[in-house]
Amino acid sequence: MTQAAITSPRAKPAPGLSGLLGSRTLRTAGVLFILWLGLALHPDTREAFLTSGNLSNVTAQVAEIVIIGVGMTFIVLTGGIDLSVGAAMALFGVVAATLQIDHHMPAVVAILAAIGVAGIVGLWHGLLVTRLRIPPFIATLSGFLAYRGLALLLSDARGLSPMSPDFAWIGGQIPVGAAFAVCTVGYAIGMLVMISRERRRRAFGLPPQAMTALVAQGLAMTVVFGLLLAIYQDGMPVPVLIAGIVTALGGLMLRASRVGRYAFAIGGNAEAARLSGIPVARVKVIVYLMTALLTAIAALISAARTNGVTPGNMGLIRELHVITAVVIGGTSLSGGRATMLGTLLGALIFGTLSNGMNLLNVNSNWQLMFTGAILLGASTLDSLAIRTEGQ
Amino acid sequence: MTAALELLRIEKSFGGVRALRGASMAVQPGEIMGLCGENGAGKSTLLKVLAGVHSFGSYTGDVIVGGRVRKLFRPVDARQAGIAVVHQELMLVPELSVAQNLLLGREPSRFGLVDEARLESNARADLARFGFAEQIDVTKPVGELGIGLQQILEIVRALSLDAKILVLDEPTAALTGQEANLLLGWLKSLRASGTTCIYVSHRLDEVFEICDRVTVLRDGRTAATLVTSEVTPSRIVAEMVGRNIDLQTRAAPLGARSEPPMLTLQGFHVNRVMNHTEHKADDADERRFVVADVSLSLQPGEIVAVCGAMGSGRTALLSSLFGCARAGFSGQVTLDGKPAQLDSPIAAIRQGLAFVPEDRKGRGLVLGMSVAENLALTSLASREVMGNGARLGLVDDVGEARFAERQIRALRIRGEAGVEVSTLSGGNQQKVVLGKWLARPPKVLLLDEPTRGVDVGAREEIYAILEGLAQRGVAILFASSDLVEVLRLAQRIIVLRHGRSVGELNAVDATENSIVELSTGASSVGAAAHPASNDPIRGRAPSHSSSSLRV
Numbered sequence: 001m002t003q004a005a006i007t008s009p010r011a012k013p014a015p016g017l018s019g020l021l022g023s024r025t026l027r028t029a030g031v032l033f034i035l036w037l038g039l040a041l042h043p044d045t046r047e048a049f050l051t052s053g054n055l056s057n058v059t060a061q062v063a064e065i066v067i068i069g070v071g072m073t074f075i076v077l078t079g080g081i082d083l084s085v086g087a088a089m090a091l092f093g094v095v096a097a098t099l100q101i102d103h104h105m106p107a108v109v110a111i112l113a114a115i116g117v118a119g120i121v122g123l124w125h126g127l128l129v130t131r132l133r134i135p136p137f138i139a140t141l142s143g144f145l146a147y148r149g150l151a152l153l154l155s156d157a158r159g160l161s162p163m164s165p166d167f168a169w170i171g172g173q174i175p176v177g178a179a180f181a182v183c184t185v186g187y188a189i190g191m192l193v194m195i196s197r198e199r200r201r202r203a204f205g206l207p208p209q210a211m212t213a214l215v216a217q218g219l220a221m222t223v224v225f226g227l228l229l230a231i232y233q234d235g236m237p238v239p240v241l242i243a244g245i246v247t248a249l250g251g252l253m254l255r256a257s258r259v260g261r262y263a264f265a266i267g268g269n270a271e272a273a274r275l276s277g278i279p280v281a282r283v284k285v286i287v288y289l290m291t292a293l294l295t296a297i298a299a300l301i302s303a304a305r306t307n308g309v310t311p312g313n314m315g316l317i318r319e320l321h322v323i324t325a326v327v328i329g330g331t332s333l334s335g336g337r338a339t340m341l342g343t344l345l346g347a348l349i350f351g352t353l354s355n356g357m358n359l360l361n362v363n364s365n366w367q368l369m370f371t372g373a374i375l376l377g378a379s380t381l382d383s384l385a386i387r388t389e390g391q
Numbered sequence: 392m393t394a395a396l397e398l399l400r401i402e403k404s405f406g407g408v409r410a411l412r413g414a415s416m417a418v419q420p421g422e423i424m425g426l427c428g429e430n431g432a433g434k435s436t437l438l439k440v441l442a443g444v445h446s447f448g449s450y451t452g453d454v455i456v457g458g459r460v461r462k463l464f465r466p467v468d469a470r471q472a473g474i475a476v477v478h479q480e481l482m483l484v485p486e487l488s489v490a491q492n493l494l495l496g497r498e499p500s501r502f503g504l505v506d507e508a509r510l511e512s513n514a515r516a517d518l519a520r521f522g523f524a525e526q527i528d529v530t531k532p533v534g535e536l537g538i539g540l541q542q543i544l545e546i547v548r549a550l551s552l553d554a555k556i557l558v559l560d561e562p563t564a565a566l567t568g569q570e571a572n573l574l575l576g577w578l579k580s581l582r583a584s585g586t587t588c589i590y591v592s593h594r595l596d597e598v599f600e601i602c603d604r605v606t607v608l609r610d611g612r613t614a615a616t617l618v619t620s621e622v623t624p625s626r627i628v629a630e631m632v633g634r635n636i637d638l639q640t641r642a643a644p645l646g647a648r649s650e651p652p653m654l655t656l657q658g659f660h661v662n663r664v665m666n667h668t669e670h671k672a673d674d675a676d677e678r679r680f681v682v683a684d685v686s687l688s689l690q691p692g693e694i695v696a697v698c699g700a701m702g703s704g705r706t707a708l709l710s711s712l713f714g715c716a717r718a719g720f721s722g723q724v725t726l727d728g729k730p731a732q733l734d735s736p737i738a739a740i741r742q743g744l745a746f747v748p749e750d751r752k753g754r755g756l757v758l759g760m761s762v763a764e765n766l767a768l769t770s771l772a773s774r775e776v777m778g779n780g781a782r783l784g785l786v787d788d789v790g791e792a793r794f795a796e797r798q799i800r801a802l803r804i805r806g807e808a809g810v811e812v813s814t815l816s817g818g819n820q821q822k823v824v825l826g827k828w829l830a831r832p833p834k835v836l837l838l839d840e841p842t843r844g845v846d847v848g849a850r851e852e853i854y855a856i857l858e859g860l861a862q863r864g865v866a867i868l869f870a871s872s873d874l875v876e877v878l879r880l881a882q883r884i885i886v887l888r889h890g891r892s893v894g895e896l897n898a899v900d901a902t903e904n905s906i907v908e909l910s911t912g913a914s915s916v917g918a919a920a921h922p923a924s925n926d927p928i929r930g931r932a933p934s935h936s937s938s939s940l941r942v
Contacts, residue, residue: 200789206796258771258784265768268757275713275754276768276827277740336759 024330027381028345035352045359054355055231056240060305062351063239064089064298068322069329069343070250071291076326077254078266078287079335080129080136084121084143085295085322089315090151092118092299097160097309100167107167115296121147122292126285144319151311161308171304172238179236180229186244187225191218239301246294251340259286267335324371325350328378349374393458395420395587396474396556401452402611403436403445410436411450412611418556418589423582425602425619426591429631429907430701430872433611434591438560441589442476443469457555473555477545479564485534490514492533493548517551522580539570543577550586557581558589563597564702575601593700595624595913609633624913625904632874632903651728653866654689654712654835659722661704661711661890681707682720683890689835689866694857696881697870699910704890705870706749709837712868713746714739727834740769743834747824747841749870755824756812763795763808765823770794770830798826803852818842818849825856832860838869842876854880874903886910 039049048054068085075082092114099110121143128139174182194217202208232240254260262283265273274280298318303309327333328349329342353374357367394417403411411433418424428434439445441454443466454461454472461472469476483492490511491498499509514529527540536544542562549557559578563571578588578601592598598605599619607614607630615630661682682704689695697705711720714735724731732738736746748754756765770776771786776794780787795808802822806815812823821842828836841857842850857880861867871877877884884896886909894909907913 197789201792204789204793206789206792256786256788258781258786261764261768261771261786264760264764265757268759269753271754272757273768275715275736275746275748277737278768279737336757 025339025342025345028329028342028349028378031378032345032349032352035349035356039352039356039359042360045356048359049356052231052233054359056234056237058351058355059231059240059243059348060237061355062325062347063237063243064301064318065321065325065347065350066243066344067246067294067298067301068291068318069325069347070246070340071287071294072322072326073250073329073331073338073340073343074254074260074263074287075136075291076323076331076333077263077335077338078284079270080284080287081323081333082125082140082288082291083137083319084125084140084147085291085298086315086318086320087144087147087151088118088121088292088295089299089302089318090309090311090313091121091147091154092296093303093309093314094151094155094160094311096167096300096303097163098154100164101160101162104164107164110164110167111300114300115293118292118296119289122289123285125288125292129288130281130284148311151314155309155311157311159308159310163303163307167304168307169304170238170300171307173235174238174241176233176235179232179241182236182241182244183225183228183232186248187221190221194218194221239305242297242301246297247340247344254338254340259283263287264336264338267332267337269336321350324375327375346378393420394418394455395457396589397453397455398437398441399453399455401437401440401450401454403440403450410611411440413452413613414608414611415452415613416606416616418587420587421582421585422603423578423588423590423601425598425605426589426608427593427595427598427605427627427631428608428614429874432608432631434608435560436611437608438476438478438558438591441469441474441558442466442478443474470552470554473553474558475549475552475554475556476558477542477549477560477562479561481538481541481545483533483541483545486532488530489518489527489533489536489544490529492544493517493529493551495548517547521547521550521577523547537570539566539573542566542570542574550581556587556589558591560591561593561701562590563592563594571597593911595627595911598627599624607631624911625908628904628907628911628913632907650691652688652725653691653693653727654687654868655723655725656685656687656712657723659685659708659720659724661707661716661720662718664718681890682711682887685722685885685887685890685892687885687892687895689868691834691864691866692861694861694867694869694880694882696877696884697868697887698872698874698877698884698906699870699887701872703887703910705872705887706839707890708887709746709839709868709870710748712739712835713744713837740833745828745833745836747821747828747836747838749839749843751817751820751824751844752813756820758811758813760812761809762799762804762806762812762815762823763791765812766795766798766808766826767791769827773830776830794830798829801829802826802856816846816849818845818853821845821849821853822856825853829860832863832865835866835868836860838867840871840873841869842871842873850876874906877901877906878903888912 036049039045042049072082072085095117096110096114099105099113100107105113125136125139125143128134129136194214198209198214254263262273262278262280265276265278266280266283270280299315302314325346326343327346329339329344329346331338331342350371353371354367357370362370396416396418398414398416400413400415401411402409402413414433414437416424416426426434426437436445440450440463443463447462447464447468454463456472456474461468463469463472484495487495490513493514494510499506499513501509511529515524518524518527518529523540523543527536527544533541533544542565546557546559546562562574566574575597578590582588582601590598590602602619604616604618605627606616607627609631610633614633617627617630659682660680663679663681685704685708687695697708699705707716710716712724712733714733714737716733720733724733726742726744731742739746752758757768760768767776767786772781774781777785777787777790780790792808798804799806799808802825804815804819804822804826806812806819812820815823836857838857842853845853854876857867857869869880878898878901882898884898884901884906885892886894886896886906888910896905896909
């Protein structure tokens with residue numbers, strides 16, 4: 001007990017559940033829960049909504065948003081933005097599709113090529129923002145315009161279809177056994193990480209987390225685990241699997257890696273970060289690069305799911321969907337505040353909303369307006385919360 | 392005769408800090424009244440009261456203009472009362488023309504649009520009234536004028552609003568000698584035509600040149616009102632400093648050491664960041680360099696202070712040593728015997744420098760982060776703190792928390808590791824900024840205003856931490872405008888004026904007076920017998936008669 005002395009005077013529990021998620025994330029989860037409850041109870045959607053097939057479909061649809069959202073969360077955290085992701089999806093999709101369809105390349109080559117182009121695009125954005133000091137809004141706005149033009153040019157504005165057969169697995173499903181195995185492994189890792197982290201804290205004599213917080217975390221993980229088993233009882237879409245892995249790694253990077261911590265510092269106070277010896281430019285390049293690579297993955301998923309690429313349409317206003325999800329998730333557009341779980345929940349809210357409105361036969365013009373209203377509502381709540389905290 | 396402006400027992404507090412505790416002054420019509428005081432004496436607070444920035448009610452006491460008590464709630468009240476305050480930072484829009492700037496906010500209109508012709512003719516009339524119609528082209532963008540003419544333009548704008556009392560805050564701070572002479576000459580002619588003026592300046596030579604009387608503020612009160620023709624500059628300095636500080640707790644002089652120096656500067660110049668609209672032809676030294684030709688040497692374990700008035704280059708010197716010179720620097724810098732590479736903070740840190748900036752909240756801390764996260768910010772790549780995960784780029788939050796607890800205990804930071812750093816008091820925040828450099832003590836620690844906004848108790852604790860570091864061989868170079876602090880902490884004192892080192896004092900011999908005299912140039916005013924050579928950078932031949940100033 002040599003380290004006991006360290007804790008004694010301030011043995012207040014370390015940040016618990018609320019500290020880990022931020023109350024904002026709990027609120028977001030609450031909104032999602034209410035949405036699901038409403039759709040599950042509403043007479044017109046009761047039957048269709050709460051089926052494993054429908055929910056599995058919803059998650060597959062939001063997978064693209066989640067995957068790009070993980071990168072966008074980092075960018076927005078540093079105080080930047082990427083408006084080019086939708087157009088970039090079209091460009092990467094066209095690269096993958098023309099190689100397969102026009103040049104009869106194997107899927108692997110097409111995938112690597114799309115990711116390679118994404119690497120160039122990401123580095124380009126990083127370069128514009130850090131070396132030339134062009135505001136991210138402008139730098140990526142130019143991409144927003146240029147990449148779709150390039151996509152149309154490369155494809156002669158044709159729709160490209162069908163993709164080669166060895167590409168289809170990206171949009172496919174993994175069998176139920178494998179799905180359950182994946183969920184179980186994820187669940188076990190989550191539990192183990194939580195327990196070992198807590199044991200390590202105690203071994204070093206640091207103030208332990210409150211038992212209630214630990215139990216609540218464990219309970220939440222168990223509920224999600226159960227939900228996943230129920231939703232994927234007929235197998236899990238590969239996009240969902242990819243999105244799950246990306247989110248987990250993204251969350252780890254955000255919370256537990258140096259790059260993540262530096263991103264928080266840069267968004268919170270770039271000058272203090274610079275004076276602390278943080279490689280500000282390198283971190284910014286990393287987040288733009290990462291987002292472009294994730295956008296390529298999303299483009300490949302989209303191409304596989306629809307078995308083709310229409311360069312004029314693919315990823316259209318996707319950038320705004322992604323930013324909406326990130327903002328609903330509680331990431332501050334002025335930088336310095338972000339959670340990966342929030343982005344995931346934000347994307348799910350977005351997906352649930354469009355799914356619900358489709359089930360209710362709401363026409364698509366109203367859908368756009370509702371989505372706008374939700375974004376506005378989330379931001380208003382947020383700024384009200386900040387104002388009251390400030391007082 | 393009714394005073395043009397009278398201030399009676401003005402008091403103003405910020406939280407618990409009483410910035411003004413009954414400041415009074417009376418300015419007669421047609422006189423130029425100097426306003427002097429050390430940093431923190433309450434000058435800027437008093438100016439803000441006059442400008443209507445601090446609303447009536449938040450200050451107490453009377454502002455009497457021409458015999459009428461005026462309640463200044465808002466800036467517009469001050470303007471209506473006839474008070475025009477010209478701030479140190481110019482409030483001109485560089486892209487707009489001279490005419491547009493002069494009439495900004497009161498453009499003449501015609502059919503609902505701006506009447507350009509009338510605008511220009513009004514502007515010409517204003518300039519002609521003050522004798523600048525020839526020198527200033529009203530159609531030119533303001534940014535193309537020199538700083539001196541911009542300053543004059545700002546004053547013309549204030550006067551054209553029918554100001555009865557003109558308040559100038561350090562109007563020559565950014566000017567070259569020639570420009571300053573032009574301005575001072577013009578102010579004298581304004582006085583001859585009856586303008587009343589309050590002139591705030593650190594430069595006693597100027598005060599003696601143009602002011603009829605001087606009000607000296609000290610600790611928020613009026614210490615004295617003196618007639619310039621009857622006193623010496625040293626008398627003003629004595630009133631500014633006022634107190635006899637307790638000389639018992641003073642820095643122990645460093646014993647003679649033969650160790651090689653830790654840090655040396657040879658002919659160190661820091662270039663001024665040039666605005667592209669600024670005059671290209673103007674290449675006066677003073678305009679080109681914020682720090683000019685400074686040489687110094689620091690022993691391991693030595694604590695050295697850099698003193699000087701605001702804008703003397705203190706901050707620029709420290710931050711460029713930490714790799715923050717935006718416009719570049721020249722000169723030789725060696726660190727621990729090797730030539731130093733100072734092109735970025737990262738490079739500076741790698742070579743063993745650490746920097747505690749003046750602006751704690753703006754540059755020192757990430758306010759939204761916790762105490763622990765702020766403390767660990769500089770050590771995330773260190774395996775000692777983060778364990779083996781550091782190699783993989785991981786942050787070990789347990790390692791981070793342990794490190795934070797260690798620093799919190801060592802520095803006696805009153806605040807928990809997990810709370811947001813913004814909730815801590817100023818002193819504890821400052822300890823966090825300091826603490827993030829102490830995972831591995833630096834070779835040279837640079838501090839800009841180490842205890843600004845820190846209460847007295849925490850101040851002593853910070854001094855103790857710094858002295859402890861010095862004993863372990865860290866060389867410390869700090870800038871401070873708090874002379875009590877300088878005398879308490881420093882073993883040697885370097886005084887800067889206009890970017891140049893004008894003297895080096897030993898802690899044993901230094902007094903507040905000697906520092907203030909060096910940094911304001913009061914000593915050179917006193918020695919006005921050889922006027923042209925005693926202030927090489929200003930290069931200004933004093934036009935005042937030396938007879939009235941001779942001690």
